[in-house]
Amino acid sequence: MTAAPTPRVTIKDVAARAGVSKGAVSLAFNHKPGLSESTRDRIFRAARELGWAPNLTARTLAGSRVDVVGLAVCRPARVLGLEPWYMEFVSGVESVLAEHSCSLLLRLVRNLDEEVGVQASWWRGRQIGGSILVDFRADDPRVGLVERLGLPVVAVGHPSLTGGLTSVWTDDATAVTEAVRYLAALGHRRIARVGGAAALGHTAIRTAAFDEAAGALALAGAWQVATDFSGDAGARATRSLLTAAPPDRPTAIVYDNDIMAVAGLSVAAEMGLRVPEDVSLLAWDDSQLCRLTHPTLSAMSHDVHGFGAEVARTLFGVITGDEAAGSHPVPTPVLTPRGSTAPPR
Amino acid sequence: MTAAPTPRVTIKDVAARAGVSKGAVSLAFNHKPGLSESTRDRIFRAARELGWAPNLTARTLAGSRVDVVGLAVCRPARVLGLEPWYMEFVSGVESVLAEHSCSLLLRLVRNLDEEVGVQASWWRGRQIGGSILVDFRADDPRVGLVERLGLPVVAVGHPSLTGGLTSVWTDDATAVTEAVRYLAALGHRRIARVGGAAALGHTAIRTAAFDEAAGALALAGAWQVATDFSGDAGARATRSLLTAAPPDRPTAIVYDNDIMAVAGLSVAAEMGLRVPEDVSLLAWDDSQLCRLTHPTLSAMSHDVHGFGAEVARTLFGVITGDEAAGSHPVPTPVLTPRGSTAPPR
DNA sequence: CGCACTCCCTTAACCGGTTCAGTGATGAGT
């Protein structure tokens, strides 16, 4: 992959035109002291006339900042393609990065090992100034990797999963408990949960919290199923849950994302069950999608865009060193009741 | 944004350990001739022992390849957050980039001017080796920009919009015509289209094709509405179309993406209209979403993932110079009938 | 008048690679 030849304007050209040295131009463009106002003006004028902007590659090499942050996402492309959560998260991250003229280096990887390799080579190759780590699992190898490399990161996940890394997280356990309590308060005694990928740490946390809540409330029935977050898996899980005869059938189902909830809605319709009369459905990661269905989906909603923004802000703090390692909880998802939840008949 | 200090292994260390010069290491790692097998082995062994990988920044600066390609997406973040098309497209692009150990530099921009600035600074700053340009509009300023810069790009859009740039495109006009003919063949005489953003070139192409098809078939009624691709806009448009009394009401609606079609489905339900008995709906950009609704959505389907992959492959061709400028049509979307289309009552 | 102190700006080394001219050793050809 070789670049096409193009005559490029360099700092030397600007310096020559402004009648100063390269160093002076550098000082001006980094807003460092030691230049008179008039020289500064002349330099900026010359740069503007030549259409010059500092070469970031050279700047990086010379050892100052790196204005790229990395994000490697480890999930099959097909699933990712549909998950609104990711795009909202990315757009939140982007919104903050853009303010700093910083870009996002995105890479889809097939597994954790590949991610470990990508992060290491990005950092060693000075491609990134820091990274965002998502989808933690128990004993995640990235914790050790990051420490070995000295790579500045923000981990998205519960502190119990992210080791000593600076983390930003939502309190999934509390949210799950709230969801179950809400359904129980409506009168549901048989509640199911269609969870995400079993390997992920936050799925395990939700699973445990669900069990505990179900026990505390002494529910008559509590089921949990693991999926891969895809709509198809959500549909399959729902179908199998609703197949049982009424006394053994859940009257309410909680989903781990919104796409599976949409799928569940359609399965209920296909099976001739009315929502919410015959079965209540509760989505997670409230995206626009939840308001576009009929009935609209009640959801545990959650400002994913703002979450992404907070992650990016924290990462800047880590990179500049202003941020002491620690954990940043963001507001717990709150229940937004809509048309898909009601007392059981 | 300053990087944390980390002792890094450089080419010099590897050279010293292997007892050769920097140049020799460089030759070895670029698989260039001029080294004996034994020296080559010694170099690779030394590199492995030290955990060294070439610094991409330095490599880039020294004037060889750049293994990053750019993508600036120009749309309000909220909308992007929801469009499955983009994530599928990105994942298709990624799948090919990954084979070449190449990453995607992603940036959300608010308008075309900003995109022009971003592309220019990426290229001038040698941040990217090439770029993918999407969402063309009439007289798009990017055509001229790219030629001025000499930036290798692939334009996603009809050749009439992308000037002399190498382009990859789907035949929207034919697809729209096919959609209208299909609905007409079912017996529909009053057909509406809920289009995308009016400023976009492909929207204009679809709009013109719809008009022409409607004329050719002498439909009794043909309406078109422009939106911003969001679910809310799709819902509003549908509501206003279906508000008219039966003789003036469309019996079939075509949408420009799938998220608006989902919204349309829910509006029909909300208004007490049955789909497809009272009104047929036809989606575009067939994502998994179309199979998750009830009824399932008929759609003009289209391998978006493969489309992204083709775009990436073409871009590699352009960057290496193997690719003569030209236009690459990919297969026209084909109609996939499902549960949301039927003859009118 | 001489000295110290600022203020502005220049110089040169450096970041970590690539590349190319050049060097010495070896072998073939005459």
Next chain:
DNA sequence: ACTCATCACTGAACCGGTTAAGGGAGTGCG
């Protein structure tokens, strides 16, 4: 024995910035 290639490798310049050290001019002060 001498030239001429070929091969394997080295050395130094270079990519386009940053940065620390240094230098010259102008001012304040004893």
